[in-house]
Amino acid sequence: MITPARIVFEEDGKIFALRRYSEDLEDFSGDLLKKRVVDLKPSEKLSLFPYGPSAGGFTESIYFSILTSGEKIEAMNYDTSLKDRKISLSGKDILKALLITERINGIHSASYSSLFCDLMERSSGIEISQEIMDLRTLMMEMERISHHLFVAGRLSGGASQNIASMNIYLLREELLRITGQTFGHRYFFGINKPGGIGRDIDLSNIYEKLESIVTEYEEIYRTLMDSRIFIDRTDSTAIIRDEMAAGPVLRGFGKNMDGRLQHRYYNNLNVRISTGDSGDSLARYVVRSEEIFSSWEIVKKILDRNTRFNMVEEAKIDKIQGTGEKISGYMETPSGDLSMILSVRSGKINFFKYSSPSLWNLRVFADAMKGNNFADFYFGLESLGLCVSETGDIR
């Protein structure tokens, strides 16, 4: 199956593309990816409603222009560039580049740093052990559970299910505390290094705690699915059926696609994929909840085979000098597929591009909101699990 191009760029008069879930750059005959342009013209019946960038209760700064009759959304545009940090990795040494990459999207730093390290290792022929792959996978799955809990908390809070929302936040905080105590950092900063890990990790105490979080979430999830109010608020809102979507948004309308299915880190872990039919906010919520359970299944398998990971000193960054050859890959973050291309020369980054899932999900969301009730904007937005920080432009 041909998957959409995620990164397209021109070099030496030729166009290259990296497709979703692909590690291979290919010659491309299509156009460079274009910015979404929507003409929003107010009229006697339609007014332009500005929303953001800071006021309004968003998790991160973002600006929306919504063309509306007051009831319905006619068209919508967005601008994520206001908080664009103008991140540049060119010329940076590998360590600094890794630290910056971890912070492109801090709440998905395990996914970003795992992919960055994977590319570094492949660029220099460094083999990593199964244990290190397992640790990366485990961190990414814990990150997925944490992110999905946050989205579930926001969505249920928005649907006036405040007790449910607080119960979910409680579980998320428990998870973050376990993460902090076990990994030294609540968002996994500073652990991944090319070739290894930066500190010892002992996982012998986390099994029961994680199990109880997931079991408790299951109870909350079943109770929420019995709530008419929650179902009514999320059912049929912000329906998205666009193949350019990523992650739970893509799976929410029945696409059985997930980068973990073919990624070598997940070999022998039997990733269970959940899909929805309706593509609405409810379907995305169900997909996320089911992913919490399947992520726990993966974590359990990894914990069954490892509990201690020692700092790998061979993680020597100076081993990576690079030849300037481009290397590319992908990772399935909690929000969907992340693609990255980079090259290293003389120990410094000399090419770096990435495509984030939030970039695509925001785009398809803006298209899909046409015709929706204005009041459904919030549910649609929260159900995306958007991370504005990762929509920035890498230079």
Next chain:
Amino acid sequence: MKAWFLRSFKKGIVTSSFPSGKNESLSPWATTPAGDISGEVNCPVDAIHNDKVDSGKCISCGICFPQFKPSLQIPQITTTRVEKSLSKSMKLYIFDSGTCGACNLEIMALNSPQYDMNRLGLSFTNTPRQADAIMVTGVLTDGMIDPLKAAIDSMASPKIVFAVGACAISGGIMGKSISEIVGLDVQVPGCPPDPFVIMAAIEKARGRI
């Protein structure tokens, strides 16, 4: 409804008594590292000078390990003003000037039952007009300069400006500090700061600790 009540009873009291009691947790690398510089340490943000770590610069990367280890203490919080008039009630407005997302979520975590910010008279507001304090997170980005100035201008006095996290305080590893355009009343170190550190900073700024 019954299910929720039963759940809450089963769970019992989960809320911390901090700051009158001790903080139940503290993420190790959110605390300022301590050690000595006898070996080679290449801090990527030049935060280490004469065996001391500048907590406003430290990005919690752990590269100084094992010479430096997390101190496991709530870091030094720099406060240039204290507003006792806000000690009973304070509304917080989160302003993201260019974050990775983590600082924002750590501030929002104060709303979770373990911290229950309402017990301290704290609440969030979605507009700076109603805010007593602005919690600025992230590096200074060009596009957020005007919104940041406008937000602070539109707040009623007394108002407190918090710089939350290494990016806002010093620019961290990502960019410029917000101090280039606004005065910082309170600096909350960490990358990101632990929610207990944020809570301690808030309490310090209104003279409660």
